[in-house]
Amino acid sequence: MKVISSICPGCSIGCGLYLLESEEGEGKRIKILHRKNSAVNEGKLCEFGTHLHVYYGREALNNTADGREVEQNDAIEEAKKRLYGMKPEELAFIALPGTVTNEEILSFASLASEFRCENISFGFERFFREIPEEASYIIERGLPFSEVEKASRIILFFVDPFVHYPLLARRILKAKKKGAKVVEVAFAKNERGIADETVLVEPTAVAGIKEKKEIFENSLIIGELTPYTNLQFLELMMWLNASTASRLFLLKPFLNVTGAFLFGCGYFSKRKKDLFEIIDGIEREEIRALYLLETDLAGAMLGGEEVTKTISKLDLLIEQNAYRTVLSDTATITLRSEPFFMKKGTIVNIEGRVLELGGESEKGLQVMENMGKGRSYEEVHEEVKKRLGLPTLNEFVIAIKREERSFDMAEPKIESEIEGAEGEGYFLWYKTNPFFWCGVRNKNFVEISPAALRKLGLFRGDEVEIVQGERREKMGFKISELPPNLILAESKLSIKPFKGLLTGVEMRRADIKNKKIEKFL
């Protein structure tokens, strides 16, 4: 029985927990022990955290080169040789910072510079391009939860804390108990009634919220920023923040996002290619080699099939991961690293706490270091501590603080709100959550309005079919108090990535007759 102090990789909150690893009975078993002394979450975990054993129970990745299993060192040498064979502008490095430590980010960035590669993405670069430098702190840093608890007025800006970031919900509830007023700005009223006041926004007229900017005065605005966030939507949030006396707190889906901003992709990286631009580059065959660090690119992205197709155009795909992903079979070289809980290193959570992982493995870091500079863990770790300005680490201290600054922001235009909406269609809005990005389990249903239920003549046990051009997806449904044309999805569908705020789709009652016959045959 081994006890490992660990951090949940589900989202940027970074909940502390213990993992009990026992080898009694059949094979290894992982059990979660709630760590009640954790400053971040007091031992509480959301559905993702309580099911971490599923996440860590996935199939491990092997070291391979050209599809053959090889020793790790050989794989590294092979990767090194082939990377040197490429021109710098043909290379790209991607790491969505879900399970990467600060040390690994640092090493990854220096590895990219070793190959003189400029195309290194942590998923958020493009946002920095459109915003003033003084405002970049809003993206780069979060706020401690004690600030949420202390706030007197909280605006939930298209965020359902219970689904998006469950461990934030209790902080808002605490603030409410202390007398804070919670206002939600959303397409539909929150089912759990967390808000004292709801400002409903028409799906077709999001820009209308600009006229109501007085409600944002003197408040803490809580929003979400993901690689998919619509740029105009971000500008809208920032503009509301700039033109009122309020603070903006953007939550992000990946655990070490703050660390990635500190060590890899802050405002200084705004000229670099972004995740989507790299994929475009691969599509246009300008980029021919890609290094993926602990990133399930096809799994984490909407429309994964298309991404897989694009990726297959590459000459060289190097994947470093602990687990097999959708792309593992197409990868030229795969390099195995240890699962997140076994790693040694530090991360920075959204509050700005520097948290230490309890594992012992340096494997992931060593793979990159062996390919590049070849420093030891201690050296990289020292550099991390130096750059953070911290001689010692304490989870009870907010080490990475943020200072509010005022900045000017031009009033954003909100255009093309709904992409692909024709006629009397429905609008799809993704409710992202830890499961959404890590894809361990899918909630196989969408939320629809009672009006849609009546219109489609649905009964209990029926399924709906969501159609977007050629793509169609059959799934169950749940009724919620929504505007008639809105569909909410908590899991990834094959529906095309949305560039507009919402995605226009059609919906109809699925033909389940065939299904029944299948069952009885």
Added chain:
Amino acid sequence: MPRYYLAWAKDERIREKGANGGFVTATLVSALETGFIDAALVVEKKSVYEGIPVLTSNPEVVKECAGSLHGAPINLTKYVVDYGAKKRIGLPTKPCDARGIIEQAKRRQVNLDNIVMIGLNCGGTLHPLRMREMAADFFGFDPDAVVKEEIKEGKICLVSKEEGMGEKEKWVKIDALEQKGYGRRDACKSCVTKIPTSADLACGNWGSNDTQKTFVEVLTEKGEAILKNAIESGYVEIEEAPGEGIEKRKQIEAGMQRLAEDWKERMDEVSALSRSERLEFYVDALKNCIGCGACKEVCPVCACEAGAKCLDMNDARDSYVVSMYNMLRIFHLMDSCIGCGECEDVCPVDIPLTLIHRRFSERMQRHLGYTPGMDVKERPPLYETELRWSAEE
């Protein structure tokens, strides 16, 4: 052979490290060394605020884990179920651990023959983060500098050791803390089982006239055997408990139970509500549930696994006012909830589960005349074909 003793460890080091003469540690160590048990399940101290359960067959580890740890409210039941299946294990148990283990034995998840429970009298535990706040607000200590904690005679003591400042010790009355919302966990405040009568031994300082002696009550044959084993192997010495000690212990227990009843009333915000307001309260509290399932996972009474009814009959697509999961959990715990409060500790949205389960289970258990976790021979009444009182009718 009388049932009450004063006992202490012979080994001086154990006596120093453990509380009240180190009897519990010495007993476990002797049981391990003589092969009376295969392994001991103890809580390893990480700091005053943190402990993790470890299963060990190394007596040195057990010695290291000596001493009480009020800031680590862990229920050991589920660890016993997980790790105690094939081994004979011994462990120190708070009343709620012992009751949980008995309930699991009723559900055939553990074999009681393999488990020796060395019960600890328990006045309650504290939530580690509340304890940190308490250290800062009430004691004026830097929470990270607190090195020792002790509870005695209704007072809590913290010892802080800061660099260049030496050791500072401060005693504060628990009652004064609790009036201001600090202090013990809610579940502990309202718990009336202060002496683990369902364990094999019940140990504690209540009734002992000497800080270096533990008052021990022998409750079962197994308890007697492990005590005998400890004496014969030369780890423990005993003397008969004086009559006034037994009396004093009873008084302390009764006093604490009275206090718990008081707290129960004071913390029950539901009793003043009308019927429809009560429904509103429950619906409001439970609608925040995000369905993480942690409360079931940690529940020391619940023995169902993946196919449990509360999970099976719950569908995320339902839009009921209260989810089936919550309704079934409350229903199934009506006869069996031991009120340990583990569920509330891990609830990510802070649903007052201790209160809710207590409201439902207390009236049912009173109606049934049944206390869960006390006697392994009593089956959970929900599974019975004939209830005792219906046979009497």
Added chain:
Amino acid sequence: MPEDKWEPKILAFCCNWCSYAGADAAGLERRQVPPTIRVIRVMCSGRIDPAFVILGLLEGADAVLVTGCHIGDCHYVNANNQTRNRYEFLKEFVDELGLEPERLWLRWISASEGLLFAEMVREVTEKIREIGPSPLRRDWKK
């Protein structure tokens, strides 16, 4: 029936051997039974898991009736004793939850007691009309 007029919806679990036959008898005897009742037949009242009753209430039933053979007459030796035990639990549960106790009923009805069945349904319907719709019911906005 006009849409805005509320009528109670009563869910009845009937056992195959006694109370379902009792309901049948009520029909054969041409007794008036209010149309508020929805019957689910089970082989034995012992099959009625308390979860079914709770599910019925959550689904919006204004009252749930549990019916079975008289004690001692069970087709399966003594399974209805268990029904009685579970009813005790359900009674406390419903009461504590804040629902009116009248939303849960337990009646023993034999195959020949058609009259009793009809009277019971009438009584329950009247009682529910008095106390109104179940607060657990969810009505969706049009």
